């Protein structure tokens with residue numbers, strides 16, 4: 001089966017975040033995430049080493065879209081053709097971090113995802129944390145996963161299955177990394193968290209110390225996830241958006257069958273207690 005992993009691998013490139021207090025949020029990403037701040041048409045553009053966040057003013061807080069980069073224009077056209085052939089509208093997108101030709105799609109619940117070719121992030125020094133995945137909660141897990149798999153070409157790496165037999169979490173990949181996108185079944189449709197992949201466990205320690213110095217408490221972790229096998233902890237930014245810092249996320253080959261995990265705290269955190277969505 002043709003998938004993004006085999007035909008047009010994509011990585012999470014940046015986020016477009018909406019905020020009621022964009023200047024406050026920008027300060028957080030500048031001071032805590034080592035990002036350079038610049039003012040752009042849409043608001044603030046925050047750029048750090050292998051991570052970037054566009055912050056724009058809005059009446060409510062949340063994620064406007066997650067933006068994935070393709071290797072080149074050919075891969076981008078392959079993805080656009082695939083989406084179009086499956087009846088997905090590809091809306092042209094003007095984004096300061098993507099070359100011309102980028103586009104955005106909306107899933108059946110209106111969640112937007114962008115795809116494009118990166119303009120190239122200028123080299124910048126800072127602590128290692130590569131923007132790597134984003135996760136949502138949804139009331140319609142089965143329908144939403146079908147959209148990303150069948151119409152866009154994401155691959156399922158692992159599913160968490162409840163005692164009744166239905167999936168409650170689905171982790172999907174768009175290249176060799178275990179997941180670049182995941183969905184939790186829940187009572188709300190909202191952004192769950194986004195994640196930065198570091199180089200090793202010692203980086204997790206250093207990020208923990210950095211947030212400790214800023215008196216920002218960890219709210220989940222440290223621990224190790226079952227699916228993905230990565231070490232992690234999570235904190236929140238001033239808008240309450242959840243940031244995860246991870247290490248040792250596993251790779252998955254294109255021919256791997258989806259894994260199945262039982263629903264429970266030990267699946268989400270093999271070291272102990274877990275944040276259970278409801």
Ligand SMILES: [Fe+2]
Pocket residue numbers: 133135193194195244
């Ligand atoms: Fe995560």
